[in-house]
Amino acid sequence: MRRKRTPCCVDGQVNRGQWSHEESEILKAFILKHGHGNWRSLPKLAGLRRCGKSCRLRWINYLRPGLKRGNFTKEEEDTIIQLHQAHGNKWAQIASHFPGRTDNEIKNVWNTDLKKRLVNNNSSPSSDVTNHQASSISASSSSSATSLVSNDVINSEKQNQEEEFKEILVEDMPIGYKVTAPQSLGLLFEDLQIPRPPISEPDSQTTQREPNHDQVNAPQSLEFLFEDLQIPPRPISTPDSQAIQRESDHDQVTAPEALEFPFEDLQIPLPSISVPDSQAIQRESDHDQLCSRMVEPELSDFHEWNNYLEHQSFWNTP
DNA sequence: AAGGAGCGCAACCGCAAAGAT
DNA sequence: GATCTTTGCGGTTGCGCTCCT
Numbered sequence: 018m019r020r021k022r023t024p025c026c027v028d029g030q031v032n033r034g035q036w037s038h039e040e041s042e043i044l045k046a047f048i049l050k051h052g053h054g055n056w057r058s059l060p061k062l063a064g065l066r067r068c069g070k071s072c073r074l075r076w077i078n079y080l081r082p083g084l085k086r087g088n089f090t091k092e093e094e095d096t097i098i099q100l101h102q103a104h105g106n107k108w109a110q111i112a113s114h115f116p117g118r119t120d121n122e123i124k125n126v127w128n129t130d131l132k133k134r135l136v137n138n139n140s141s142p143s144s145d146v147t148n149h150q151a152s153s154i155s156a157s158s159s160s161s162a163t164s165l166v167s168n169d170v171i172n173s174e175k176q177n178q179e180e181e182f183k184e185i186l187v188e189d190m191p192i193g194y195k196v197t198a199p200q201s202l203g204l205l206f207e208d209l210q211i212p213r214p215p216i217s218e219p220d221s222q223t224t225q226r227e228p229n230h231d232q233v234n235a236p237q238s239l240e241f242l243f244e245d246l247q248i249p250p251r252p253i254s255t256p257d258s259q260a261i262q263r264e265s266d267h268d269q270v271t272a273p274e275a276l277e278f279p280f281e282d283l284q285i286p287l288p289s290i291s292v293p294d295s296q297a298i299q300r301e302s303d304h305d306q307l308c309s310r311m312v313e314p315e316l317s318d319f320h321e322w323n324n325y326l327e328h329q330s331f332w333n334t335p
Numbered sequence: 336a337a338g339g340a341g342c343g344c345a346a347c348c349g350c351a352a353a354g355a356t
Numbered sequence: 357g358a359t360c361t362t363t364g365c366g367g368t369t370g371c372g373c374t375c376c377t
Binding site for chain 3 (some may be wrong): 034035055057070077106107109121124128
Binding site (some may be wrong): 337338339340341343345346347348349351352353354355356 | 358359360362364365366368369370371372373374376377
């Protein structure tokens with residue numbers, strides 16, 4: 018008989034619901050400084066009244082560097098539809114094809130937009146393809162949906178899976194790895210005056226996930242990540258207005274004093290908390306334009322990553 | 336201007352797999 | 357091998373925003 022699991026958190030001792038700006042800043046600062054080794058103990062160490070699960074979700078879906086935000090492009094949506102036919106509701110698997118996108122985001126866009134669109138298309142007798150697509154919705158949780166997939170999709174999927182082992186996507190990076198850079202990245206580190214990480218020869222296992230946060234070497238193809246950052250950087254500031262709006266709702270929230278003790282205990286500098294200037298936050302009138310904005314990775318992301326990867330060892334030291 | 340409906344999305348919940356002891 | 361813990365995933369919920377009446 019299955020033993021009842023211990024609850025991940027105790028009601029009344031943790032905050033629930035929407036994350037405040039301060040909470041997010043504390044979590045982000047802590048993880049960028051120390052990485053995340055153990056989600057359950059992280060909130061306590063970081064001084065957050067949240068359960069570990071909630072912290073993990075907030076980090077993965079919202080705070081993680083390199084996340085792409087904003088509307089999905091037509092191409093992305095088409096790809097989602099095709100991948101959904103191939104995989105069903107395997108959102109994590111589908112999300113692995115979209116660096117910077119989260120499974121939650123893809124699941125949401127499917128449930129709120131694409132599914133309806135396919136159903137609508139299904140009512141139109143003009144398209145055989147969309148008829149197939151719509152019919153797969155009802156069987157979306159079943160792997161048998163594969164039978165509806167065109168050869169093109171199957172082939173591209175096969176190719177994707179092969180390439181999956183040749184590349185480390187942004188998506189895969191944050192989950193507990195220490196990555197060492199290949200030699201060809203040397204110039205990058207020199208340019209940025211960042212201490213060059215240790216270099217070791219990659220082997221065939223390096224792209225496999227290491228459950229114990231072991232050191233993993235980045236393959237040469239990791240370079241594309243840094244190419245994406247367009248170094249030397251073009252200073253871009255394209256904040257997610259929706260996020261700003263959400264966060265502005267928490268302007269009045271102040272961090273409880275009780276949060277300070279963990280930082281004293283651990284001798285961690287208290288993260289600086291910047292309260293958004295609500296005057297400066299204006300609602301965009303053109304919603305479409307707003308949503309079409311994509312926040313591309315920039316140099317700050319790289320610095321955050323570098324910092325993050327540097328401090329993953331925090332959790333490995335007893 | 337008020338309020339109700341619909342929608343989008345962040346967050347929660349519970350389960351299962353994987354890992355640790 | 358059994359038991360316990362942690363993590364990841366997919367389904368679902370509910371809040372807040374926008375639009376419509």
